[in-house]
Amino acid sequence: MSLSKDQFDKLARLSRLSVTAEDHDRILPAIDAMVTWADTLRQAPTQGLEPMANPHDMVLRLREDLAQPLPSREALMRNAPQMAEGFFIVPRVVE
Amino acid sequence: MEFRFSPLSELRRALDSGMVSVEELAQDYLAALKNEPFGASLAVAPELTLKQARYCQNLLEKTPPDQRSPLLGLPVIHKDVFVTTGWPTTAGSKILENYQSPFNAQAVDQLESAGMVCLGKANCDEFAMGSTNEHSAYKPARNPWDTRRIPGGSSGGSAVAVAAGLAPAATGTDTGGSIRQPAAMCGITGIKPTYGRVSRWGLVAYASSLDQAGPMARTAQDCAWMLSAMAGFDPKDSTSLNEPSEDFARLLGKPMTDAASTEQPLRGLRLGMPSQYFSNQISPAVAKALEAALQVLRGLGAETLEVDLPRTELSLPAYYVIAPAEASSNLSRFDGVRYGHRSEKATDLESLYCLSRTEAFGPEVRRRILLGSYVLSHGYYDAYYLQAQKVRRLVAMDFDRAFEHCDFIVGPVSPVTAWRLGDSPALEAAKDNPLLAEYLSDVFTLGASLSGLPAMSMPCGFESTAGGHRLPVGLQLIGPRFEEAKMLALADHFQLATNFHEQTPDFSGAQS
Numbered sequence: 305m306s307l308s309k310d311q312f313d314k315l316a317r318l319s320r321l322s323v324t325a326e327d328h329d330r331i332l333p334a335i336d337a338m339v340t341w342a343d344t345l346r347q348a349p350t351q352g353l354e355p356m357a358n359p360h361d362m363v364l365r366l367r368e369d370l371a372q373p374l375p376s377r378e379a380l381m382r383n384a385p386q387m388a389e390g391f392f393i394v395p396r397v398v399e
Numbered sequence: 400m401e402f403r404f405s406p407l408s409e410l411r412r413a414l415d416s417g418m419v420s421v422e423e424l425a426q427d428y429l430a431a432l433k434n435e436p437f438g439a440s441l442a443v444a445p446e447l448t449l450k451q452a453r454y455c456q457n458l459l460e461k462t463p464p465d466q467r468s469p470l471l472g473l474p475v476i477h478k479d480v481f482v483t484t485g486w487p488t489t490a491g492s493k494i495l496e497n498y499q500s501p502f503n504a505q506a507v508d509q510l511e512s513a514g515m516v517c518l519g520k521a522n523c524d525e526f527a528m529g530s531t532n533e534h535s536a537y538k539p540a541r542n543p544w545d546t547r548r549i550p551g552g553s554s555g556g557s558a559v560a561v562a563a564g565l566a567p568a569a570t571g572t573d574t575g576g577s578i579r580q581p582a583a584m585c586g587i588t589g590i591k592p593t594y595g596r597v598s599r600w601g602l603v604a605y606a607s608s609l610d611q612a613g614p615m616a617r618t619a620q621d622c623a624w625m626l627s628a629m630a631g632f633d634p635k636d637s638t639s640l641n642e643p644s645e646d647f648a649r650l651l652g653k654p655m656t657d658a659a660s661t662e663q664p665l666r667g668l669r670l671g672m673p674s675q676y677f678s679n680q681i682s683p684a685v686a687k688a689l690e691a692a693l694q695v696l697r698g699l700g701a702e703t704l705e706v707d708l709p710r711t712e713l714s715l716p717a718y719y720v721i722a723p724a725e726a727s728s729n730l731s732r733f734d735g736v737r738y739g740h741r742s743e744k745a746t747d748l749e750s751l752y753c754l755s756r757t758e759a760f761g762p763e764v765r766r767r768i769l770l771g772s773y774v775l776s777h778g779y780y781d782a783y784y785l786q787a788q789k790v791r792r793l794v795a796m797d798f799d800r801a802f803e804h805c806d807f808i809v810g811p812v813s814p815v816t817a818w819r820l821g822d823s824p825a826l827e828a829a830k831d832n833p834l835l836a837e838y839l840s841d842v843f844t845l846g847a848s849l850s851g852l853p854a855m856s857m858p859c860g861f862e863s864t865a866g867g868h869r870l871p872v873g874l875q876l877i878g879p880r881f882e883e884a885k886m887l888a889l890a891d892h893f894q895l896a897t898n899f900h901e902q903t904p905d906f907s908g909a910q911s
Binding site for chain 2 (some may be wrong): 307314315316318319320321322327329330331333334335337338339341342344345346348349350353354355356357359360362364365366367375376379380381382383384385386391392394395396397
C-alpha cells in the first residue's frame, strides 16, 4: 500500500471531511488502488507536451465588467440553513 | 396510453392534428410517472407541469402549424443536475435535499422557450459520479428491460424514463459517458455534443472541463430537434463556444456524400473501427450485436476500416485523475453555510464544514474528493494532475490522427450489457482490480470526453439472458468537433434501416 493512514487523514483534513475507522477499511484501499493506477500515466511519452486544460485549448473568456441583473437577495438566501437580518449565521469565530 | 412509446415526431403530428391536447399528453405522462416502479424520478409537481401545458396549448392554438417550434407542447424530464426554479434540485445528493434554485439552467430555459413542458426531475448518481445510478443518495433506478439490473449512469433516471415510456424525452449530462452509457443500457438514443455547445450555466458542476449536457430520446431525429434548442452561445458560461446556432436536423434523410444514392445513402462514408475497441475486452454478445450493426451500415454503402487509438487504456487513469481533481475543487462550495445540509453537531466553523460535508456526501463522492485532493496536493500535482492533462492531449491527438483516415468512429459504448444491481461488470481487466471494475467499464466513452468530441449512442441489438430478458446493446458514434448534424444524419439512416430503437421492454410484471 502506497498511501499511509496518516497521509489519508491529512487528505481528509485538506478536503474538510471527517474520516472514521470504517473509511480506513473501505475508502483508503480504493483510493490507494486508484493512485497505483494513476502511476501508469508516468509511462506515457509526454515530453514536450503542454497540459490540456480545455479540450479546445480555449483561453478563458472574461465578461465585461458590467452590472448584471440577479435574483433578489431574498431569493438567493432562501436556501441558507441559518440566517438573520440578511446575514448568514455561522458558529462564533472570534472569541 | 396510446402515445407512451411514441417518438417526439409522432407526438408532434398528434398535437398538430388535434388528436390530443398538450394538457392531455402531459397528464398521460404524469400518470405514468406516478407510482412508477423504476425509481426514475426524484421530483414531480403536476400543477406546475399542467400550468406549462396549458400555456403551450394556448400558444399552439394561436400559431399556424408551419410556424410552430417542432418541440412546442412536447414533454421532457430534466436530469436532477439541471437547476430549476419550480422543482427542487438535489443532484442526487443529500447535501442539496430540498434545494430550490433561484434561477433555471440555461438549457432548461432554452427548451422551455422552444415550447417543451417539464414533467419533473430525473434520478441520477450523486453529483453525476457513477456509471450505475446506484450512487444516488435517494434510491437506485432500475432498468425497465430487467428491473433487477442497473440502468447505467449517471443519467440513469433520464434513460429509464424514456425507455419505460414515462417521458418521451429527457436531458442528461455527460462527463465521462453519462449520457451514452445509460442510453445504451436502456435501448434509447442519446448524444453528447462537442464540449462547449450547450451552456453549463445552471448545471451542478462535477468536472467543468468535461461536463457537457445533451438530449436523450427515442430517435436520432428527436435528439436533433432537442439539441437545436439546447445548443448555442451563452456569455454566462466561460467555456461556451461562440458558434452560430444550428438546425441539427437539417441533414436528416439526405444522402451523406456526393457518391451516395437513395439505396446507398452512406456510400463514400468512411467509418473507423479502432482496434482497441474491437478487442477481447467486449463481451461476445456486444461483439455480435456490433458486427451485425456494421453489416447494416456497410449495406447502406459505408466503408469500414481499422483505425488506431493507442491511448484508449491510458484514458482511464487520465480521466480518473482529472475528473476527481476538478470535482474536489467544485465541491468545496458545499460548506453548510449558504445552502445545503448543515450539521447540528458542529461546535465551531471547522467542524461545521467537516461534519456537514461528511454527513451529507455519499461514499463515492467522498472517495473522489479525497482522490482529487491527493492529486492536487503539494508534491503530487506535477506527477499526477499535470501528467494526466498531458496524457489527455495524447488522447486527443490520437483522435485527430484517426479522423485523417475516417469520417466517424464506430464502436461499443459499454463492453458489457447492464449488470445486476449490487454487482460489478464482468470484465477481464477488472479481475486483478475488483475495486476499479465500475470505472474500467467506462473505457470506450472517456476518449471522446477527454477530447471534447461529439459522441452518441443508439440501439443496435440485444443480448438474451438465461432469465428470459432482452438487454439492449448500444452502438457508439464519435465524430470530429462540430459534426453533430452529420453524425445525427448517419444515426437517422441507421434507424430508418433498423427497428432496434422501436423495441420496448415488456415490464407488465414490474408495473405496480
